[in-house]
Amino acid sequence: MKKSLRNTLLINIGAFVLVLSLELLGGWMLIDRYDTFYSFYLWGLGFTISIMTVIWINHFILIPYFFDKKKYLLYGLLLIGAIFLGVSLKIYPEFNWIGITKMSSFLIYTTGTGMAAFFLRRSVLMQRQKEEKEKLQKDMELTYLKEQVNPHFLFNSLNSIYALSRQQSTETPEVVMQLSELMRYQLESAKKDTVLLKEELEFIENYLLLEEKRLSKRCTIEFSIDGDVLGLKIAPMLLIPFVENAIKHGAQSTNEQSMIAVSAVIKTNTLYFQITNSKPHMQDASKRKGLGLENVKRRLNLLYPNSHTLEIRDAEKAYHVNLSLQLKNDQ
Template identity: 35%
Template sequence: MINRFAAIPKSLVQNRILQHILFWLCSFSVLVQFFALENQITDIDIVYTLLFHISLVFGVYVNTAVLIRFLLKKEKYALYLISVFCLWYFVALMNQFTFEKLSDWIVPDYLFISSYSFEDLLKFSFVYLALSTLLKMSKFGFYALEAQKALEVVKREQAELELNVLKSNINPHFLFNNLNSLYALSRKHAKETPEYILKLSDLMRYMIYETKGRTVSLENEINYISNYLDLQKLRCNSDININYTIQGEVGSQQIVPFLFIPFIENSFKHGGANQSNSNLIDLQICVEEKNISMILTNTIADKKNRNIGKVGGFGIDNVKKRLNSHYPERHELTLAVRQDQFKVKLKLDLNE
């Protein structure tokens, strides 16, 4: 109920009819005071002001409804300037005609003559046309700003949806595979078992609880990638050569989560994990102040695995979409297939 009443002032302010009524009421109240011959406003002052507004109302609405809408808004600037100049001159002529001819027909009981020179009427005409143009353009700017805000909200919601889809895509099969590996390790009574259980716990906690914001700590994201690779080493057999190096100092940088992991997961799904020999997955991450780069190389088993249209089941197009959404003009992505290798190069500028 409170929200309903709170929305009333906003709806009134945004009501176009009310806006126009208030504008002309303000105009009338100012001009009737300006035209009044005495301190007290009389009937003739009111009638004169109303007649004076006939040409002004005509000029304002021809300008806003026709010239601005069909010329200025469509960037036909030269044609608009010519047209508004003609309208400016015509409004002054119309005002002069109103008091010399039209007033005798509208209010025959009053005798009026044009009280102002043609140069003065041009000044009135100029003020109202200029004011209507400024108000209309500011209104366009306001609506454009509102549209931009709405678009940003949609983009954020879309990014959150894509992130949730990505999480759900990674979570199930990765979790089950690693639980199986840990089960096998525990049956051997290996002393590394608690360490790997802790890595899996840290990885799942990060994915579920620490990636709800738009960005995360770069240090946490890199730790997540390291845990992921260590767990993959545990799962994969000894024939697969998994190398990764992380260079540079990680400070207080922030990064959008899960931009690298689809490519890394893809290297295991379509690359080295499917090979029978010469298995290689090589990851290099380099951090330089506010820039981070990744070079990922993996061997390809055969031609059927050379399709780079999919990345970890999430799709390269979706990864590109997230990069374009969060890092417009601040990223470089290169995908290449050469002989028996698939290489990904990704550079990010982390400056907001």
Template identity: 35%
Template structure:
């Protein structure tokens, strides 16, 4: 059974209720009610004037304000407001004259037992017509509320549109960043496997199997906004295992993992660029080198990643220079996905002569 679309009818219902309360308040606050006999023409005029106010309200809200005020035509908007108020007052006076309401009210408002406005000889002497200041103030109040309502609605619409545009911009940028990271990683990996086929065919087959598992992760996990921490760490382990197949004994690789892993949601492909940077710039064919990849979970909500590698003079191991597309984009992804919830400390040269990255991430 389809649900009733309450949000679709909520705004018209609110308008009906507000106008009903407005009309009821005018009725209850009228000082002459309950004291004198009121002719039927009085109620006809009140209904027509109320209709004039309703028309002026929506004319201002949906015509004058959007076409004049929102287009910075302030002078013309003031003129339109004054003309609308004058039109309502003129129509009210014409209605009163058409109904001959002034004479009827003078006759019905005579005090009991008095002659009212009757002079000598019994001739009726109508009261002089007075300007209805209360109607003017009510008209201006209606026009002011109409202008305020239209301005607030536009502000809310503009705010919602800005938020939607910002969200679309962030989503597009994240998709662009992930699209840059993935080819960057796989191009390097395929080059490694190509070199490995010449050296050890069995190791190359194992590398292809590992790469296929990693590709499955990329195809099915990275399109989502988040993945589980265990899957992300398994992906990093596969990458490290793949890289170790082509390293010599001069390279020492140390891994530290939380045991057990407390699964929490994390953005996919977020940790790999730091590990990839270490293997890209921390390995030498002639000198001993060391790579440390440590993942810690002090609490289920906090994740720490420490990656350090031997620093060589030739290739500059910097997150901002010479470190490839992936690392620069990871910094940008952290700003977009975890604003104010991460700290990234980079040490270009430690006392041990290493390049070190320390990331602390507040996940949830």
């Protein structure tokens, strides 16, 4: 509030000085008509006071209390009254029609110019406030979505360990260690806006290795990387929900033989991320909707609004995800 008041005060003092300077410069050719420079200065000051009085009444009283409240007729009448007040301040006590007409025309012109500057400045300020609100909302939403990813991933991983422990698998301790490494990466990456694509793909590879141990021989998992990943950065934990979705609604939901194929192809700073997973013969389509998948769609729209395409195709025997994403290279 104090900063806004100070800025308003400085702007109006600056406007007063500017108008006074313009009046003195505009009347400099007529300075010989005045006995002294002091009287010439008083003449310019009188004009400036008349102009700024009308402008200030218009800006601080008439526009906020009448124009903005759509009381246009009353606003117009009061503005005419303010202009005549400005005329009176300048030509008093010598009232004549020529002086009134000239001064009125001049004040109408300067008031219109002042209104144009006022609405332009207000439009800029409103646009800036809107952008700041949108940025704040975006940051808050991204933080909320990122916080939801962590427990979602942990929940799925703990399910994997639980399944191995029920099988009394000798690999359970090793899987617990792998999970701790995955969680360490996740916690560290959650503090950053972007991570190296190389690290994110390694995280996915380790997660797939963990799931491969849990699913044993009933699921074939393939993972491939093609292209140069050096220097490319990506938002953390952005790709893993697609992988989790493929496992949860593919191999995890059936005892049938299944497959998951994940590929990452990098061409000229564009990531082409593809996942294909087989579908069980019998599956309720409503169960395919999950929190993680909805979150990643929203994050993509917020973080990469004009630099990604996402296609999710539910075919008869397989589920396909095709994501293309333009990434930044910090090298």
